[in-house]
Amino acid sequence: MKNFLFELKEGLSISYMAIKANKIRSALTAIGIFIGVTSVVLMSTAIKGIDNSFQNGISALGSDNLYIDKWKWFQDEEWWKTRNRKNLTMEDYEKYKESAKLPIAVAPQVWTVQTLKNGGITTESTILTGTTNEYLGTTNFTFSSGRFFNEIESRGARNVVVLGSDVAKILFPKGDAIDQSIKMKGQNFRVVGVLAEQGSFMLGSMNPDKQVYLPIGNVFKYFQSEHFRSVTIIARVANTAMIEKTVEEAESIMRRIRGLSYNQEDDFSINQQQGLTKIYDSTVGIIQIVGLIVTGLSLFVGAIGIMNIMFVSVKERTKEIGIRKAIGAKKRTILGQFITEAIVLCLIGGLMGLIGAVILSKIVNQFLPTSFQAEAVILAIGISLITGVISGFAPAYSAAKMDPVEALRYE
Amino acid sequence: MNIINIEHISKVYQVGSEEVHAIMDISLRIDKNEYVAIMGPSGSGKSTLMNMLGCLDTPTSGIYDFKGVNVSQMSDNDLAKVRNKEIGFVFQTFNLLPRSDALHNVELPLIYAGVPSQERKERAREALVNVGLESRMHHKPNELSGGQRQRVAVARALVTRPAIILADEPTGNLDSKTGEDIMTLFNEIYLQGNTIILVTHEEYIAEHAARIIRIKDGLIERDEPVKNRFIPNGRKFTVNQ
Numbered sequence: 198m199k200n201f202l203f204e205l206k207e208g209l210s211i212s213y214m215a216i217k218a219n220k221i222r223s224a225l226t227a228i229g230i231f232i233g234v235t236s237v238v239l240m241s242t243a244i245k246g247i248d249n250s251f252q253n254g255i256s257a258l259g260s261d262n263l264y265i266d267k268w269k270w271f272q273d274e275e276w277w278k279t280r281n282r283k284n285l286t287m288e289d290y291e292k293y294k295e296s297a298k299l300p301i302a303v304a305p306q307v308w309t310v311q312t313l314k315n316g317g318i319t320t321e322s323t324i325l326t327g328t329t330n331e332y333l334g335t336t337n338f339t340f341s342s343g344r345f346f347n348e349i350e351s352r353g354a355r356n357v358v359v360l361g362s363d364v365a366k367i368l369f370p371k372g373d374a375i376d377q378s379i380k381m382k383g384q385n386f387r388v389v390g391v392l393a394e395q396g397s398f399m400l401g402s403m404n405p406d407k408q409v410y411l412p413i414g415n416v417f418k419y420f421q422s423e424h425f426r427s428v429t430i431i432a433r434v435a436n437t438a439m440i441e442k443t444v445e446e447a448e449s450i451m452r453r454i455r456g457l458s459y460n461q462e463d464d465f466s467i468n469q470q471q472g473l474t475k476i477y478d479s480t481v482g483i484i485q486i487v488g489l490i491v492t493g494l495s496l497f498v499g500a501i502g503i504m505n506i507m508f509v510s511v512k513e514r515t516k517e518i519g520i521r522k523a524i525g526a527k528k529r530t531i532l533g534q535f536i537t538e539a540i541v542l543c544l545i546g547g548l549m550g551l552i553g554a555v556i557l558s559k560i561v562n563q564f565l566p567t568s569f570q571a572e573a574v575i576l577a578i579g580i581s582l583i584t585g586v587i588s589g590f591a592p593a594y595s596a597a598k599m600d601p602v603e604a605l606r607y608e
Numbered sequence: 609m610n611i612i613n614i615e616h617i618s619k620v621y622q623v624g625s626e627e628v629h630a631i632m633d634i635s636l637r638i639d640k641n642e643y644v645a646i647m648g649p650s651g652s653g654k655s656t657l658m659n660m661l662g663c664l665d666t667p668t669s670g671i672y673d674f675k676g677v678n679v680s681q682m683s684d685n686d687l688a689k690v691r692n693k694e695i696g697f698v699f700q701t702f703n704l705l706p707r708s709d710a711l712h713n714v715e716l717p718l719i720y721a722g723v724p725s726q727e728r729k730e731r732a733r734e735a736l737v738n739v740g741l742e743s744r745m746h747h748k749p750n751e752l753s754g755g756q757r758q759r760v761a762v763a764r765a766l767v768t769r770p771a772i773i774l775a776d777e778p779t780g781n782l783d784s785k786t787g788e789d790i791m792t793l794f795n796e797i798y799l800q801g802n803t804i805i806l807v808t809h810e811e812y813i814a815e816h817a818a819r820i821i822r823i824k825d826g827l828i829e830r831d832e833p834v835k836n837r838f839i840p841n842g843r844k845f846t847v848n849q
């Protein structure tokens with residue numbers, strides 16, 4: 198151990214001198230690692246950022262929710278078996294709400310796409326979610342101002358709306374949305390609340406930032422018939438441990454409501470966000486893996502550069518290796534010395550790469566969410582170390598197994 | 609007490625499909641505090657013998673006892689340990705590390721021996737003072753003259769207090785005046801009780817030793833004491849005085 202420390206210190210000072218003696222060569226080689234580490238770290242922070250955004254979105258929508266729908270979200274059955282299912286209706290919702298004991302909140306949901314106007318400003322194709330005041334209880338929404346519509350407004354189908362943060366920004370650039378009116382289909386709606394940014398662009402059309410919420414009765418009154426689209430019943434489960442029981446309960450209640458006999462299959466589907474997560478993992482996950490492989494390739498090229506230069510270095514210093522062996526350096530010592538040198542080169546590149554990644558992630562953050570954390574530092578140093586060991590091993594081994602007599606004779 | 613005891617060693621190299629017998633059959637003993645010169649023309653097997661004496665190489669057959677331990681079958685790592693602790697090399701081309709200063713060059717064998725930093729520095733300084741380089745400790749090899757470089761190499765060889773000093777043509781790259789200085793240094797080292805093996809092809813250098821072993825065609829041709837040892841500074845005296 199004591200010897201190891203002396204040899205490590207010697208190895209570090211040799212590396213320092215060798216790198217100092219070949220500044221340009223070392224710098225050029227380190228650039229390969231610099232680029233590799235920058236891209237890998239940047240990629241991983243982007244992946245982390247996208248993941249965080251997705252997870253935030255999921256938790257804003259409520260992670261323990263059941264969505265009782267006409268169809269399964271991610272259909273794996275043959276479509277013709279399910280195409281004749283009846284829509285879920287508001288009566289179904291009322292009956293379920295009455296019978297269900299386990300959920301802590303139950304709300305119906307229908308959607309429609311409308312154009313919103315505030316004076317001269319218009320937003321086209323905005324998704325409107327019609328629901329009841331209980332909807333809030335199924336989410337983890339936070340408000341930047343105002344509130345969700347209350348029970349009276351909900352039951353009476355008053356003309357009130359809650360805006361997602363992005364929608365509010367477009368319609369009210371000055372930010373004074375509360376108690377202002379917006380127009381849809383010629384009707385005035387009063388803004389009672391604006392959501393805080395939920396930051397979940399990964400959810401696409403489900404992103405609350407891009408939605409508008411209003412009492413469900415309005416949807417039927419102004420925009421579309423009650424039977425045009427199937428109603429989704431959202432049920433918030435008390436806690437994760439209760440999911441299974443709540444699903445079971447929902448299934449039996451729904452079968453009764455839908456009047457199914459024992460030998461008929463379900464004509465509804467109980468969806469969970471697991472489905473979303475699954476689809477997210479299978480698409481985004483693949484993109485992430487491909488991204489890491491591609492960026493990993495640049496690191497690989499950098500590693501080959503290091504390996505190449507280490508082979509050159511070993512060849513150039515054959516005589517030195519001979520001298521060291523003659524005066525008592527063991528194989529292990531020589532091996533360690535050259536691996537140390539490769540690691541030092543990689544660490545130089547890696548630390549520069551880390552700095553590069555920090556700067557770039559700030560820039561990329563303007564377009565894509567990135568999440569730069571301590572893990573990235575560990576990642577950068579870790580991959581530099583590993584790259585150093587891997588790329589340094591073969592050259593170091595060739596140095597270690599040199600015959601001292603041959604090496605001393607080398608000119 | 610004998611340090612080196614070689615019995616019937618041979619060394620065969622495979623060059624292409626041909627076997628080259630660099631050493632046919634050599635037996636010899638070297639005692640503590642001997643000053644031996646090994647002579648021979650090129651191709652005589654002198655270098656091969658030196659490599660084996662220095663534990664840089666192992667014989668094809670035969671036994672090499674070094675301080676009572678058979679080193680002829682040792683692993684590379686064990687040989688490295690023997691070289692580190694027991695053998696001090698002095699080469700014709702000095703073989704110092706070009707990027708390290710004199711002090712660090714002398715420290716190097718002690719680093720591999722695992723000597724703590726403080727003690728290492730002290731011993732290295734002491735060794736450099738002994739060879740008269742107290743004012744050159746932080747000079748790099750290219751800032752030193754040939755003679756000074758060779759004295760650094762001698763200090764490096766001595767710093768581990770080895771059982772033998774193995775010098776391969778130590779004056780080969782020096783002018784005659786500087787060469788003479790180095791030989792004076794070797795004489796002092798010898799008189800301090802060290803064992804020196806000197807490999808050379810110059811009769812005049814070999815006569816500084818007390819015994820000359822002449823090698824020819826892989827065999828010992830002659831092995832005899834030097835009658836009129838050449839003592840630097842012009843003094844001459846006979847062996848075993």
